[in-house]
Each structure stands twice: as C-alpha cells, then as structure tokens.
Amino acid sequence: MEEKAMPKRDFSMPVAELAQMLARRAEAVCRHYLPAGRREGRYWLVGDVHNTPGRSLFVRLTGGGTGKGAAGR
Secondary structure, X not given: OOOOOOOOOOOOOOHHHHXXXXXXXXXXXXXXXXXXXXXXXXXXXXXXXXXXXXXXXXXXXXOOOOOOOOOOO
C-alpha cells in the first residue's frame, strides 16, 4: 500500500503573535486542555500538567504581561 504525502502546511506565525492570541483566549485554552481545573479570581488552578485535580499548578488568566518573568521580552 502506497502512503500519500501529507500536504505541507505553513505554521510560520510569529511567536509574539501566537502568545498574544493564546493570552486573549487563556481561559478557553485552560478549559479545553485542563478541564479538571477551575477558575479562582484571575487564575486557573489544577493539580498538574496531567490534568489531575488539585491546586499545585496555576495559570494567570488576566493581566501582568510585562516585567520580571514575562515571556517574549
């Protein structure tokens, strides 16, 4: 059986643009990939990256895109 070649896709979005897009949809991204978590104030809390229940991992949903520790400087 002959394999069909996958069509090439252009994923050349600038990193800063991708970061801004994800930031605007932070809660939706968390609800999709970390559904065991919950929103508390401006954070999404979950146990870990494997989506176990808990409070060890948090994702800031709003504000604070600059300063010490900010990505994409």
